[in-house]
Amino acid sequence: MTITYLKRGKSENERDQDDSRTRATVEAALRDIEKRGDAAVRAFSISFDDYSPDSFRLTQDQIDALIAQLTDRELDDIRFAQAQVRRFAEAQRASMQDIEVETLPGVILGHRNIPVQSVGCYVPGGKFPMVASAHMSVLTAAVAGVPRIVACTPPFQGQPNPGVVAAMHMAGAHEIYILGGIQAVGAMALGTETIKPVHMLVGPGNAFVAEAKRQLFGKVGIDLFAGPTETMVIADDTVDAELCATDLLGQAEHGYNSPAVLVTTSRALAEATLAEIDRLLTILPTAATASVSWRDFGEVILCDTHDEMLEVANEIASEHVQVMTDRDDWYLANMTSYGALFLGPRTNVANGDKVIGTNHTLPTRKAGRYTGGLWVGKFLKTHSYQRITSDTAAAHIGAYCSRLSMLEGFVGHAEQGNIRVRRYGRMNVPYGGAAE
Numbered sequence: 371m372t373i374t375y376l377k378r379g380k381s382e383n384e385r386d387q388d389d390s391r392t393r394a395t396v397e398a399a400l401r402d403i404e405k406r407g408d409a410a411v412r413a414f415s416i417s418f419d420d421y422s423p424d425s426f427r428l429t430q431d432q433i434d435a436l437i438a439q440l441t442d443r444e445l446d447d448i449r450f451a452q453a454q455v456r457r458f459a460e461a462q463r464a465s466m467q468d469i470e471v472e473t474l475p476g477v478i479l480g481h482r483n484i485p486v487q488s489v490g491c492y493v494p495g496g497k498f499p500m501v502a503s504a505h506m507s508v509l510t511a512a513v514a515g516v517p518r519i520v521a522c523t524p525p526f527q528g529q530p531n532p533g534v535v536a537a538m539h540m541a542g543a544h545e546i547y548i549l550g551g552i553q554a555v556g557a558m559a560l561g562t563e564t565i566k567p568v569h570m571l572v573g574p575g576n577a578f579v580a581e582a583k584r585q586l587f588g589k590v591g592i593d594l595f596a597g598p599t600e601t602m603v604i605a606d607d608t609v610d611a612e613l614c615a616t617d618l619l620g621q622a623e624h625g626y627n628s629p630a631v632l633v634t635t636s637r638a639l640a641e642a643t644l645a646e647i648d649r650l651l652t653i654l655p656t657a658a659t660a661s662v663s664w665r666d667f668g669e670v671i672l673c674d675t676h677d678e679m680l681e682v683a684n685e686i687a688s689e690h691v692q693v694m695t696d697r698d699d700w701y702l703a704n705m706t707s708y709g710a711l712f713l714g715p716r717t718n719v720a721n722g723d724k725v726i727g728t729n730h731t732l733p734t735r736k737a738g739r740y741t742g743g744l745w746v747g748k749f750l751k752t753h754s755y756q757r758i759t760s761d762t763a764a765a766h767i768g769a770y771c772s773r774l775s776m777l778e779g780f781v782g783h784a785e786q787g788n789i790r791v792r793r794y795g796r797m798n799v800p801y802g803g804a805a806e
């Protein structure tokens with residue numbers, strides 16, 4: 371395998387050091403929120419966001435006043451995006467069926483999909499007010515039928531952001547709080563004097579938010595590890611450097627720590643893309659963040675073959691993977707680890723982020739090896755049940771249950787089977803069932 375790095379990002383070691391600093395900050399803050407509740411939440415909101423309103427929860431009047439600040443065009447655009455997200459989420463919901471089957475005569479097994487009863491949706495807003503994140507979490511929870519949806523977003527430039535609040539409200543949030551970072555997810559998960567705790571936290575965020583969710587997992591459920599955005603472009607010589615550079619910087623602008631990786635079989639494209647990125651960074655208004663991400667985390671990887679590109683891509687397991695090659699469907703069939711795929715030059719990651727209807731809350735830091743992104747199914751818990759409808763089945767399964775329990779030394783378990791055999795079994799009546 372001949373893989374050449376034309377540019378490399380920070381080493382795993384350096385990334386681990388960043389992680390351990392974040393971990394310590396989050397641990398201390400969560401402990402304080404657990405101990406001091408609202409007082410700690412307010413203190414963190416002041417120190418991290420310089421924000422201390424009378425109440426962090428917005429009233430209906432405040433929500434209405436914020437929505438009134440938006441133009442009709444802006445409201446229509448939000449409605450359009452939400453219609454696309456809803457359409458896809460409803461189709462996905464329909465793919466999940468409750469089932470009930472008779473696995474042996476008289477043995478009925480089933481499962482029911484039950485919505486999580488309360489969720490806390492984090493909508494990021496430190497650097498950019500992420501209107502779209504409200505559709506992704508709040509609206510998807512609503513499609514799943516979650517009866518209590520709490521939404522938090524930080525103040526943006528010292529104020530609640532009208533676009534984010536409108537999107538939360540239109541998506542169906544029942545409670546909206548202007549709180550950011552650790553204090554938001556901590557308050558929602560742990561509860562305070564004024565905020566009733568939720569059962570599950572969802573939504574993306576910066577490294578502090580993602581780490582806080584990770585630490586709170588267990589106390590509450592979480593959707594997935596969805597930290598700072600990552601993007602990868604897989605390209606051969608069917609595309610040009612302008613498209614590749616635009617797609618790499620389009621996601622590097624998220625923050626100072628967003629990896630953007632080009633994997634290509636074309637040295638000419640790789641070199642042209644490096645030059646094009648340098649040129650775009652002189653004119654992109656968000657170059658201040660994008661250039662730091664590119665400097666510290668940008669990578670350009672040159673491979674000999676598509677098989678090599680596939681192996682590299684599955685290993686990196688990037689959150690977003692934009693594929694622009696002469697065989698995009700081959701990647702769709704063979705990629706196994708990623709957040710979401712964007713196939714062909716006509717679409718792009720920003721479509722997925724903002725409007726097309728797939729969910730943009732996606733796994734980062736290789737979490738794509740064990741989970742896909744947020745979707746309606748993450749808000750549904752699949753619970754099994756069983757029922758035995760005949761005496762014969764009760765005695766037949768009971769006898770197996772008894773012997774298998776004794777194999778493990780569980781006498782009390784065996785007795786649960788034995789009592790059914792004694793009560794429902796009839797001697798010498800052969801079990802009339804099909805093959806076990």
Ligand SMILES: NC(=O)c1ccc[n+]([C@@H]2O[C@H](COP(=O)([O-])OP(=O)(O)OC[C@H]3O[C@@H](n4cnc5c(N)ncnc54)[C@H](O)[C@@H]3O)[C@@H](O)[C@H]2O)c1
Binds near residue numbers: 625731
């Ligand atoms: N994985 C995904 O699906 C996905 C999707 C969208 C966005 N994102 C990511 O979400 C992130 C949004 O980040 P953001 O910062 O703009 O907004 P954010 O809302 O996630 O975080 C802002 C909050 O961080 C807290 N904070 C800032 N500095 C801190 C510090 N030093 N210590 C403790 N807390 C601190 C503040 O309380 C602030 O309110 C980006 O990294 C973006 O890439 C990920």
Ligand SMILES: [Zn+2]
Binds near residue numbers: 621720
């Ligand atoms: Zn993005």
